[in-house]
Amino acid sequence: MLRVGFVGLGRMGRGMARRILRGGHDLIVYNRTANNAADLASEGASVAPSIAAACADRDVVITMLADDAALDEVALGAGGVRDSLTTDAIHLVMGTHGVAAMHAIEAAHRRARQTLVAAPVLGRPDKAAVGELGIIAAGPEAAVHRCRPLFAVMGGRTFDAGASPAAAAATKLANNFAIGCALEAMSEAFSFVRKFDVPPQILYEVMTEGLLAAPVYRVYGKIIVDDRYDQAGFTVQLALKDAELMAAAADSVHVPLPSGALLRDRLRDAITQGNGEKDWAILARVQARLSGLDEED
Numbered sequence: 046m047l048r049v050g051f052v053g054l055g056r057m058g059r060g061m062a063r064r065i066l067r068g069g070h071d072l073i074v075y076n077r078t079a080n081n082a083a084d085l086a087s088e089g090a091s092v093a094p095s096i097a098a099a100c101a102d103r104d105v106v107i108t109m110l111a112d113d114a115a116l117d118e119v120a121l122g123a124g125g126v127r128d129s130l131t132t133d134a135i136h137l138v139m140g141t142h143g144v145a146a147m148h149a150i151e152a153a154h155r156r157a158r159q160t161l162v163a164a165p166v167l168g169r170p171d172k173a174a175v176g177e178l179g180i181i182a183a184g185p186e187a188a189v190h191r192c193r194p195l196f197a198v199m200g201g202r203t204f205d206a207g208a209s210p211a212a213a214a215a216t217k218l219a220n221n222f223a224i225g226c227a228l229e230a231m232s233e234a235f236s237f238v239r240k241f242d243v244p245p246q247i248l249y250e251v252m253t254e255g256l257l258a259a260p261v262y263r264v265y266g267k268i269i270v271d272d273r274y275d276q277a278g279f280t281v282q283l284a285l286k287d288a289e290l291m292a293a294a295a296d297s298v299h300v301p302l303p304s305g306a307l308l309r310d311r312l313r314d315a316i317t318q319g320n321g322e323k324d325w326a327i328l329a330r331v332q333a334r335l336s337g338l339d340e341e342d
């Protein structure tokens with residue numbers, strides 16, 4: 046049994062924290078908006094009044110936060126994780142963050158004689174709720190090993206990305222980038238067939254019963270066919286954050302990303318249309334509008 050602190054009970058964090066609680070670990074949670082911790086409290090988790098209280102006496106403190114700015118504030122701000130973790134404790138970062146942020150936070154923890162492990166996750170909130178996330182873990186071997194009982198209750202499979210937390214961040218960003226490109230290609234394909242009066246359901250079946258029989262096409266293709274973007278699993282806003290982190294990291298190592306530029310433009314277009322909080326599959330509507338279909342977003 047590990048003593049775990051959990052900071053960030055958003056769409057993903059809520060399900061992940063619940064899995065840790067049900068896995069028999071000693072859990073204390075903190076969320077900036079306190080109301081979002083009520084469900085877990087009623088199920089037996091302790092609720093901390095501050096980040097410092099969520100870190101006191103913990104073996105591992107998990108953060109599952111929206112973006113680098115939130116992580117910077119929570120980890121490195123006064124009274125944050127770095128100031129509050131005991132020596133030798135682990136900060137387990139499970140949100141999707143940039144490579145540069147991982148380097149900065151790793152160095153800050155090292156100076157405080159604490160350890161950073163990065164373990165960004167694969168899968169949407171439904172997978173988080175049932176403990177079937179994919180987990181990309183990187184950090185010092187002993188620390189990653191110490192986190193494995195937590196990975197076991199949150200995820201189905203752990204991918205070991207090496208000793209540098211930045212490597213896990215890069216792997217996660219690359220995967221999201223490839224999903225985004227698949228989504229954009231699907232969006233273009235759906236607009237195209239509609240011009241020939243092909244019902245979207247038919248293209249969906251052709252793709253998912255053929256060579257594209259993969260979850261990315263099944264999950265996002267279904268959302269596009271149903272034209273249902275309000276129940277966001279992953280928002281346009283977060284997708285743009287990842288696309289921009291990928292661009293910055295690629296720039297730093299001189300890797301051209303022509304598809305990335307297009308993906309970012311399309312995500313920005315969706316935000317301009319007021320759809321930043323919708324599911325990022327709404328790229329299909331951006332493409333439909335640009336194709337002269339569905340004038341209204």
Ligand SMILES: NC(=O)c1ccc[n+]([C@@H]2O[C@H](COP(=O)([O-])OP(=O)(O)OC[C@H]3O[C@@H](n4cnc5c(N)ncnc54)[C@H](OP(=O)(O)O)[C@@H]3O)[C@@H](O)[C@H]2O)c1
Nearest residue numbers: 053054055056057058077078110111115140141169278279
């Ligand atoms: N959703 C997905 O399908 C998915 C899949 C894989 C990975 N991810 C990644 O996982 C992370 C979390 O995603 P999510 O969908 O759970 O996001 P979310 O629902 O927007 O939750 C974000 C969490 O961050 C907290 N937060 C934001 N800014 C903060 C700040 N300045 N200080 C303290 N707390 C702050 C929020 O607290 P409040 O409640 O107070 O706002 C909330 O707990 C992101 O990095 C995302 O890219 C998401």
